Amino acid sequence: MPQNSTISKLLSTTPQLWQGHRANHAQRTLPTGHVRLDARLPGGGWPLGAITELICAKPGLGEFSLLFPTLTNISKQGQWIIMIDPPWIPYPASLHGHGLLLEQLLLVRTHQEKESLWACEQALSGGQSGAVLAWPERISFTRLRRLQLAAENSGKVAFLFRPENALDAASPAALRLQLEAGGQRGTRINVLKCRGSRPVEPAWIPRPYAQAHTRPIPNPQAPGALTQPVAGTTTSRGQRTISHLSV
Amino acid sequence: MQKSTSTPCWLGIRLPHLALDLLTRGQARNGLPIAVSESIKRRELIIDCNPAALSVGVKAGMPATAALGLVDTLQVVERDTGAEQRALQRLAAWCYQYSNQVSIPADRNGLFLEAGASERLFGRPQTLGNRLGRELGQLGYHAMTGSAATPEAAWLAAYEGLHIYSAGHIRQQIGPLPLGRLQLDAAQQLALERMGFRQVRDLLRLPRKALTRRFGPTVADYLDRVLGIQADPRTLYQPPETFASRMDLPAEITTSQALLFPLKRLVEELCGVLRGGDTAAQSLQIVLGHEDHEDTLLELGLQSPTQAQARLMTVLRERLERLRLPRPVREIRLEAPQLLQFSAGQHSLFMDTTTEHKQGIEQLVERLQARLGRESVTGITGVEDHRPEYSWRPRTLDEQADCTALAHRPSWLLPKPKRCTIEDYEILAGPERIESGWWDGRDCRRDYFIVRDTHGSTLWAFHEYKPRRGWYLHGIFA
Numbered sequence: 001m002p003q004n005s006t007i008s009k010l011l012s013t014t015p016q017l018w019q020g021h022r023a024n025h026a027q028r029t030l031p032t033g034h035v036r037l038d039a040r041l042p043g044g045g046w047p048l049g050a051i052t053e054l055i056c057a058k059p060g061l062g063e064f065s066l067l068f069p070t071l072t073n074i075s076k077q078g079q080w081i082i083m084i085d086p087p088w089i090p091y092p093a094s095l096h097g098h099g100l101l102l103e104q105l106l107l108v109r110t111h112q113e114k115e116s117l118w119a120c121e122q123a124l125s126g127g128q129s130g131a132v133l134a135w136p137e138r139i140s141f142t143r144l145r146r147l148q149l150a151a152e153n154s155g156k157v158a159f160l161f162r163p164e165n166a167l168d169a170a171s172p173a174a175l176r177l178q179l180e181a182g183g184q185r186g187t188r189i190n191v192l193k194c195r196g197s198r199p200v201e202p203a204w205i206p207r208p209y210a211q212a213h214t215r216p217i218p219n220p221q222a223p224g225a226l227t228q229p230v231a232g233t234t235t236s237r238g239q240r241t242i243s244h245l246s247v
Numbered sequence: 248m249q250k251s252t253s254t255p256c257w258l259g260i261r262l263p264h265l266a267l268d269l270l271t272r273g274q275a276r277n278g279l280p281i282a283v284s285e286s287i288k289r290r291e292l293i294i295d296c297n298p299a300a301l302s303v304g305v306k307a308g309m310p311a312t313a314a315l316g317l318v319d320t321l322q323v324v325e326r327d328t329g330a331e332q333r334a335l336q337r338l339a340a341w342c343y344q345y346s347n348q349v350s351i352p353a354d355r356n357g358l359f360l361e362a363g364a365s366e367r368l369f370g371r372p373q374t375l376g377n378r379l380g381r382e383l384g385q386l387g388y389h390a391m392t393g394s395a396a397t398p399e400a401a402w403l404a405a406y407e408g409l410h411i412y413s414a415g416h417i418r419q420q421i422g423p424l425p426l427g428r429l430q431l432d433a434a435q436q437l438a439l440e441r442m443g444f445r446q447v448r449d450l451l452r453l454p455r456k457a458l459t460r461r462f463g464p465t466v467a468d469y470l471d472r473v474l475g476i477q478a479d480p481r482t483l484y485q486p487p488e489t490f491a492s493r494m495d496l497p498a499e500i501t502t503s504q505a506l507l508f509p510l511k512r513l514v515e516e517l518c519g520v521l522r523g524g525d526t527a528a529q530s531l532q533i534v535l536g537h538e539d540h541e542d543t544l545l546e547l548g549l550q551s552p553t554q555a556q557a558r559l560m561t562v563l564r565e566r567l568e569r570l571r572l573p574r575p576v577r578e579i580r581l582e583a584p585q586l587l588q589f590s591a592g593q594h595s596l597f598m599d600t601t602t603e604h605k606q607g608i609e610q611l612v613e614r615l616q617a618r619l620g621r622e623s624v625t626g627i628t629g630v631e632d633h634r635p636e637y638s639w640r641p642r643t644l645d646e647q648a649d650c651t652a653l654a655h656r657p658s659w660l661l662p663k664p665k666r667c668t669i670e671d672y673e674i675l676a677g678p679e680r681i682e683s684g685w686w687d688g689r690d691c692r693r694d695y696f697i698v699r700d701t702h703g704s705t706l707w708a709f710h711e712y713k714p715r716r717g718w719y720l721h722g723i724f725a
Contacts, residue, residue, distance in 0.1 A: 058702040058703070058704045059704060060700075060703075060705045060706055060723045060724055060725055061703060061704060061725070062705075062724070063725055064658050065658060065724070065725065080608050082611075086659075087659075088659035088660060088661055088722075088723060089639065089659065089660040089661075090627060090658065090660075091638075091656055091659060091660045092628060092629040092638070092639045092648075092650045093629055093650055093652065093653040094653055094654065094655075094656040094658050095658060096629065096650040096651070096652045096653075097652035097654030098658075101648075102628060102642075102648035103626070103647070103648045105626055105627060106608065106612070106624065106625075106626060107624070107625050107626065107627055107641070108619070108623060108624050109619070109623045110619055110623060115618070119619065122611060122614055123611060128607040128608070180703075181703020181704070182703075183703070207705070
């Protein structure tokens, strides 16, 4: 039937449309670098030209190192990583240690929430590919929608790191992930929403130091106890490098 | 009447209202009556006025006091010949984009431009003349153009918008013009009138000998130069190394958005000059002059040199949006302190993606910096120091990033170490001793540990012995 063929044509050419019973693979994506996560995301990676929300109750659950493979790849291709108002200072030695090219990193600092969102929109618009990272404290649905629209016109991946209270609000983001501490198994990634398919079961990302070294808390009164090397060498300047810490 | 390309053809550009244009070109609409005056024989006379003043009866030649009596809102501004000369210099630089032979005559408000050599690029002198008239109009100048084989004949042709295609036609074409158009001094003009000469052709009919006897050689020489019998070499204009333009605003501007119109004209002028000299600007200084208040200085910096007006205006628009004017603006000065070599590589056909990314990011950085300030948009680089808080610094984008690789360190550093109690955390790894800084007075000795809190967050904490004792959080393994 002619009508049917129009529908199937539309379905195959418009990534925004998909049939409920199967995942939409027309979405342009960028591999996350984590096989188990890729397998769960529609299109097999981070959606390009769309917003990805990473919701995390507390920092330090591996929400940033999750992006290392993608960011490293982006920087090595000469594309830019733009961080807008990161709440802390990116540690150059660590980023470089994970293979990220610092030359491709741009930091934007603003003083107001409004300016921050404006900068985010500016960074997202424009045709070049690359990554935009932002940490909005509060953001309204309409603002999110504007960012989503700005992202749609570009080939960028956009990550918004959001606090836990974002869970209750609706969002136009293409992908929403929640990160939770999962004890021994590492970090649990719940897929809350993914455009192009139904949410799937959570993925687990291993974390370093899953097992704690049950070490007694050193007594600060006795500094001599701490000078015992763990598994490292003392450099000429007195800095100790610990080999088993390399991740 | 197609002219061969090699014949020289001069374009005369008359700027009859230059003094007035300099006053009014900062306004979007000529709403207020404005007139220019000059002291002639110790009397302040009106020499030019805008349509608003004309409509209420102000005329050139009337005393300034009489004009002021007609309308009390009339602004009479004294003519500033210095400003006119500077404007001519700028316009010559602007015209340089159409010809490498531009000349500024010393005795009148106008320019000469050789159009024959660039005919293939810009079309026939008539086409170029019309284009110049239009584009100068966009800059806020009233211009009249005409062309002929000699500069002086081109000047006469410009009165009527004539384009005389060959030297042989000059005599015939300028013949009907009234005598007053000739560049003669007032005494000679008067003497000729008294003798009954009315038109240029009356004078051209006289034998050279008779002319010389009556008026000395100046008039005869001048006519020879008009007709091309005598050579008329002109000192050619050389484009400058810097650009500076100034605009007076007769009506004060109170909002920063209203500054866009006059600034656009100044930027347009600058871009013409840049194209003319094959140069580009990377930084601009804009000074906004206020009455009884210190000037406002705006500095614009671009990531790479440019000639593109649109790019400069985008940055300017962002900058203006954030600007608070302390007082109304009376004048605007725009300066490009350094004109740099323009590399046409920016329009390269085969642009690789890295260049494309670089340009994209440059323009983004410009936009962001214009609004947020220069120091708000940076890169980051490592610094050789064992103390983590001193191991980084912001980096400008043309600087190389340099850093040691330490993958076992946390991805985020807290801006300042935060006091904590270690009993709340579980130690995962450590210690890593950092002892450094005895040479600069910020001596420290610390043992770093990787710890985890009850929420499952992995953090970087240290125990300090020197200079303070205690436990601190310093980073996040995010």
